[in-house]
Amino acid sequence: MQLKERVDFLTAVLDSLNEGIVVVDSQGIVTFINKVYRDFLKGDLEDFVGKPVTEVLENTRLPIVCQTGEPELSVVQKVRGRNILGHRLPIRKNGKVIGAVGELVFQRSEEIKALVNQVNALEGRVHYYERQLHDVFRSRFTFADIYGHSDAITQVKRLALKAARGDSTVLIMGESGVGKEVFAHAIHSMSPRAGKPFIKVNCAAIPEQLLESEMFGYEEGGFTGAKKGGKPGKFELANHGTIFLDEIGDMSLGMQAKLLRVLQEREMERVGGVKPIQLDIRVIAATNKDLESMVKAKLFRQDLWYRLNVFPIVIPPLRDRREDIPEIAESLLKELCDELRLPLCSLSKGALDVLMSYSWPGNIRELRNALERAVNICEGKEIRAEHFTTAIRNSVKVAAQDSCQFHTLKKSIGETEAELIKTALEASGYNKTKAAKALGIHRCTLYAKIKKYSLENYK
Ligand SMILES: Nc1ncnc2c1ncn2[C@@H]1O[C@H](COP(=O)(O)OP(=O)(O)OP(=O)(O)O)[C@@H](O)[C@H]1O
Ligand SMILES: [Mg+2]
Known part of the structure; x- marks a missing residue:
């Protein structure tokens, strides 16, 4: 049974x-x-x-x-x-x-066939997005893309190359537009982590309330509105690669504390998560703020500053390496003409003079923008001074005026001096020793000045 x-x-x-x-x-x-x-x-x-x-x-x-x-x-x-x-x-x-x-x-053979087709299509899309992701997460610049051969920039490049070989935290400092991001990319692409992700976090651009979940990700249900399945944060995405913390000086004190913990422990949890995630990441931070004075003003945590300032790299402003201007301008011009599909433009002597005398507070970014504008408005193949904005163009006049004023001052000092000598000579009855005494200078000096102003025969 x-x-x-x-x-x-x-x-x-x-x-x-x-x-x-x-x-x-x-x-x-x-x-x-x-x-x-x-x-x-x-x-x-x-x-x-x-x-x-x-x-x-x-x-x-x-x-x-x-x-x-x-x-x-x-x-x-x-x-x-x-x-x-x-x-x-x-x-x-x-x-x-x-x-x-x-x-x-x-x-279910029909369903299976449809499913197989769907899987094939999805696989194709996955491959496509993987390639796209790779392009997005890949570092875009190498050292060859950093123009300039002045001593100042060469030294910085050498230092950055050393940083690339190691795994220490790098802190890149410098004014706006000097190329901090370019350097961060170049360091990653020359490092042993080159084939791994390069993830940028712009600490200034992400609203405070979102920054935490952007950086650390969140678990499903981590907060109201959290996406199903949760979401990895930038740190997780950067794992085994490099995380680039841009504008680090703009991070709130609260986030600084959280970041410090990650840097110390090399471990983090997603928002709403309990499982710690081990991190193997290289950190590159950048800022145009003076972090040291921010530390003094208690706007930046001192302990975080020590953690970040392991391998500092300071990029000098363009006005301190003017000898780089012709090379950078020409290379950027070539890039721009390629991008805009225009025949290659050249710079007239006058245009170069303008570029050389301007102070470039916005550094290379400003130079690039000025050139882009010039390329767009110049009709021929030559960029001339008039293709730059008056603010940039005036720098030459100011420089010229400066030297002109200097000239006048020198001239008037000379004229006054000659007049005084004449008066002293007259008053002393043309006795040079007495005249020198009256003028409070040595007799030899008076002789030299008389010669200088051709007053030998003055009577
Ligand atoms: N040495 C360089 N050679 C070529 N291009 C450069 C160089 N330095 C900067 N650039 C270009 O200048 C622009 C600004 O560079 P980048 O974004 O790296 O500056 P930054 O220092 O990060 O500025 P910010 O502080 O404003 O973020 C970019 O277009 C970059 O490609
Ligand atoms: Mg930047």
């Missing part, structure tokens, strides 16, 4: 499957066929059981599987004009093949 119950139970299980199941013995005689398969073939048990499978099923290979003992998985079998996906498996007992089972997934 028990055995019958078990057989009935197993039969019920097999009949309730969505797949068609047919079982043959080692001779290829059908011993069982489930309900779905029977319904599909429009027959009853007696129509199949006890008959050679080759007589009741088209294109069957079950007898072959019995002979070879080799399973045939995911094969397509044509049954009643339909291509149906199936598997054929040998049944073994004590190592001997005692039969075979055929499984047809015919009921």
Whole structure:
């Protein structure tokens, strides 16, 4: 009784499957066929059981599987004009093949086909986004992209190359537009982590309330509105690569404390998460703020400053390395003309004079913008001084005026001096010793000045 119950139970299980199941013995005689398969073939048990499978099923290979003992998985079998996906498996007992089972997934073959197509399409999209992500997360600049050969910039490049070889935290400082971000990219791309992600966080651009979840990510339900499945933060994305904390001087004291913890422990949790995540990251921070005075003013945590200031790199402003201006301007001009698909422009002597005398408070970014404007408004192939804004152009006039004023001052000092000497000579009755005394200078000096102003014959 028990055995019958078990057989009935197993039969019920097999009949309730969505797949068609047919079982043959080692001779290829059908011993069982489930309900779905029977319904599909429009027959009853007696129509199949006890008959050679080759007589009741088209294109069957079950007898072959019995002979070879080799399973045939995911094969397509044509049954009643339909291509149906199936598997054929040998049944073994004590190592001997005692039969075979055929499984047809015919009921859902259309769905499967659609699914396979969908998977293929999705795979293609994944590849596409992976490539895109790689482009986004890749560092975009190398040392070759850093223009300039002045001593000042060469020294900085050398230092940055040293930083790249190590794994220490780098703090890049310098005025706005000097190339801090360019350097950060170059350091990553020359470091052993070059093939790994380079993730930038702009600490100034992200609103305070969002910064934490941006940096550390969040777990599902970490806060109201948290996305399903949670989201990794920038630190997690940067794992094994480099995280670039830009505008670090603009981070609130609260976030500074959180950042300090991550830098100290190299471990973090997502917002609303409990599982700590181990981090293997290289940190590059940058700022145009004077962090040291911010520390003094208690606007920046001293302990964080020590953590960041491991390998400081200071990039000098453009006005302190004017000799770089011609090279940088020409290289940028080439870049710009390429980008804008314009024939290559050159700089006139006057234009270069203007660029050389301007103070560039916005540094290379400002220079690039000035050149872009000039390229757009100049009609020929030569950029002239008039293609720059008056603010930039006036720098030459100011410089010229400065030297002109200096000239006048020098001239008037000379004129006054000559007049005084003449008066002293007259008053002393042309006695040079007395005149020198009256003027409070040495006699030799008076002789020299008389010669200078050609007063030898003055009477
Ligand atoms: N030495 C350089 N050679 C070539 N291009 C440079 C160089 N330095 C800066 N640039 C260019 O100048 C612009 C500003 O550079 P970057 O964004 O790195 O400056 P920054 O120091 O990060 O400025 P900010 O403090 O305003 O963020 C960019 O277009 C960059 O490509
Ligand atoms: Mg920057």
